Amino acid sequence: MKTMGFNELVLVNPACEIDGQARARSAGALDILSAARIEPDLESAIGDCGFVAGASARKRRLNWPELDARTCAGTVASRLSEGPVALLFGPERAGLSNAELDRCNALVYIPSNPDYNSLNLASAVQLIAYELRLALISEAPPPPAEFPPASSQEMALFYEHLERALLGVNFINPDKSQHIMRRLQRLFNRAELNQNEMNILRGMLSALAPGSGNRPPPDEE
Amino acid sequence: MKTMGFNELVLVNPACEIDGQARARSAGALDILSAARIEPDLESAIGDCGFVAGASARKRRLNWPELDARTCAGTVASRLSEGPVALLFGPERAGLSNAELDRCNALVYIPSNPDYNSLNLASAVQLIAYELRLALISEAPPPPAEFPPASSQEMALFYEHLERALLGVNFINPDKSQHIMRRLQRLFNRAELNQNEMNILRGMLSALAPGSGNRPPPDEE
Numbered sequence: 001m002k003t004m005g006f007n008e009l010v011l012v013n014p015a016c017e018i019d020g021q022a023r024a025r026s027a028g029a030l031d032i033l034s035a036a037r038i039e040p041d042l043e044s045a046i047g048d049c050g051f052v053a054g055a056s057a058r059k060r061r062l063n064w065p066e067l068d069a070r071t072c073a074g075t076v077a078s079r080l081s082e083g084p085v086a087l088l089f090g091p092e093r094a095g096l097s098n099a100e101l102d103r104c105n106a107l108v109y110i111p112s113n114p115d116y117n118s119l120n121l122a123s124a125v126q127l128i129a130y131e132l133r134l135a136l137i138s139e140a141p142p143p144p145a146e147f148p149p150a151s152s153q154e155m156a157l158f159y160e161h162l163e164r165a166l167l168g169v170n171f172i173n174p175d176k177s178q179h180i181m182r183r184l185q186r187l188f189n190r191a192e193l194n195q196n197e198m199n200i201l202r203g204m205l206s207a208l209a210p211g212s213g214n215r216p217p218p219d220e221e
Numbered sequence: 222m223k224t225m226g227f228n229e230l231v232l233v234n235p236a237c238e239i240d241g242q243a244r245a246r247s248a249g250a251l252d253i254l255s256a257a258r259i260e261p262d263l264e265s266a267i268g269d270c271g272f273v274a275g276a277s278a279r280k281r282r283l284n285w286p287e288l289d290a291r292t293c294a295g296t297v298a299s300r301l302s303e304g305p306v307a308l309l310f311g312p313e314r315a316g317l318s319n320a321e322l323d324r325c326n327a328l329v330y331i332p333s334n335p336d337y338n339s340l341n342l343a344s345a346v347q348l349i350a351y352e353l354r355l356a357l358i359s360e361a362p363p364p365p366a367e368f369p370p371a372s373s374q375e376m377a378l379f380y381e382h383l384e385r386a387l388l389g390v391n392f393i394n395p396d397k398s399q400h401i402m403r404r405l406q407r408l409f410n411r412a413e414l415n416q417n418e419m420n421i422l423r424g425m426l427s428a429l430a431p432g433s434g435n436r437p438p439p440d441e442e
Contacts, residue, residue, distance in 0.1 A: 003344070005334040028337055070355075111355060113226040116249055123224070123347045126340075130348055134291070134332060171428035183421055191412035200404055207392035208429040 002029040004129035005136075009036040010045045010086075042088075042100060043156065050083040050149030051076065051192065054096050054104035055124055057117055064186055065106040069128050072108040073135035080136075082149050087128060092121045102182060103152060105189050147194035154198055159185055161202060165209035223250040225350035226358070230257040231266045231307075263309075263324055271304040272297065275317050275325035276345055278338055286327040290349050293329035294356035301357075308349055313342045368415035375419055380406055382423060386430035 001009065009032050016022075018033060026033040039045040046052050053072050067075060076085050088104060090096035101107065110119060110127050119127070150158070163181055166172045172180050193201070206213045222230065230253050237243075239254060247254040260266040267273050274293050288296060297306050309325060311317035322328065331340060331348050340348070371379075384402055387393045393401050414422070427434040 002337045003333045003340050028339060110351070111358075112224045112351075113354075116223045118249060119224050119347075123344070126344045126347060127351055130331070130333075133334075137332070165429065166425060169428040171425055180421055183418060187412055187414065187418050191408055193408065197404060197408050200401055204387060204392055207390040208386065 004133040047153035051085040073131035077135040147196040150193040150198040165212035225354040272300040272306040275309040294352035298356040368417040371414040371419040386433035
């Protein structure tokens with residue numbers, strides 16, 4: 001990432017500390033490794049981000065926008081003026097989980113040989129960072145958006161509100177709500193809500209399902 | 222190189238044989254390693270090539286055309302019909318010598334952070350192979366969508382349903398509903414709903430606002 005001019009590394013619940021081996025392997029990028037933010041969970045890592053693209057090798061045939069690396073880089077470059085963005089990568093072997101991808105506005109994939117598309121994590125980061133560098137160098141600043149984007153954290157609170165409202169009218173049930181909730185998350189993530197729209201949707205839910213806006217007390221029995 | 226669909230590897234006077242360690246590191250690309258041509262010198266390796274691009278990190282300010290990776294990929298792709306071409310990489314630390322670069326038709330460099338442009342050999346090969354793949358192969362058509370898109374008529378019926386639901390709970394009022402309804406329309410139009418999502422949203426509205434799904438009789442007084 002340093003070769004492409006990026007320096008803000010966030011590690012989510014890493015498997016080990018930043019130790020001597022990690023420092024030795026960082027070559028000339030020790031400054032980035034030393035300044036890396038370490039967060040216990042994904043929410044703390046991307047909660048403030050208005051746009052999150054998750055790297056995924058698989059074609060998932062679901063309702064996320066799947067952007068190739070070049071298209072994604074253009075999108076990210078155009079969003080930067082609105083606030084923080086994140087490129088999210090999973091662990092080397094497993095990649096991102098579906099639950100983690102649910103937090104993304106788009107999936108980003110690298111066009112590759114369909115018979116052998118197993119790029120390792122370092123290669124994937126390198127290629128996507130490269131495309132982003134090229135997009136940023138060429139990108140003219142877009143006109144400012146009317147409203148700032150809803151943050152990832154605001155989206156999470158909206159989904160909680162929506163789920164409570166739908167549970168309250170038995171549209172979903174606690175045992176089997178995940179399928180429909182995930183469909184709805186993908187739909188709204190894809191729309192990339194701004195804060196004005198977020199306020200309208202939250203107000204709408206509160207009007208349609210009074211009381212759903214408040215979280216139950218944590219120790220309620 | 223295999224991830225990007227290339228398979229013709231030529232090694233010039235390699236430092237060691239293709240041994241067990243090399244095979245172990247080749248991961249799923251043992252077929253390419255096993256079929257690698259080993260040549261004693263550069264002449265035997267590239268003698269039959271009509272166009273040779275040599276990878277170089279340094280700006281040499283000499284009389285070679287210096288092409289960035291994307292431009293070089295376009296050039297290589299346009300030359301392929303004329304005969305074999307080669308992308309030439311030097312050893313990890315030293316890179317290509319001036320004598321070796323003298324054999325090249327062009328230099329290819331990767332745009333990178335001027336303060337830290339030391340891509341390693343694997344990264345350089347990966348990036349240039351990626352650009353070449355994109356130049357050579359037009360993207361395969363995207364996978365078919367899981368569900369057909371909601372039609373414009375279905376969207377219009379959904380907005381009518383939504384408006385009745387919101388009027389019913391006084392979230393909007395008949396005189397001044399247009400502003401909020403237009404915001405919501407833009408949001409959902411932007412998301413490009415499919416029919417499955419449309420069904421979920423209609424069902425959700427019917428559950429949250431019973432009766433809103435039915436249009437009032439046209440001659441109701």
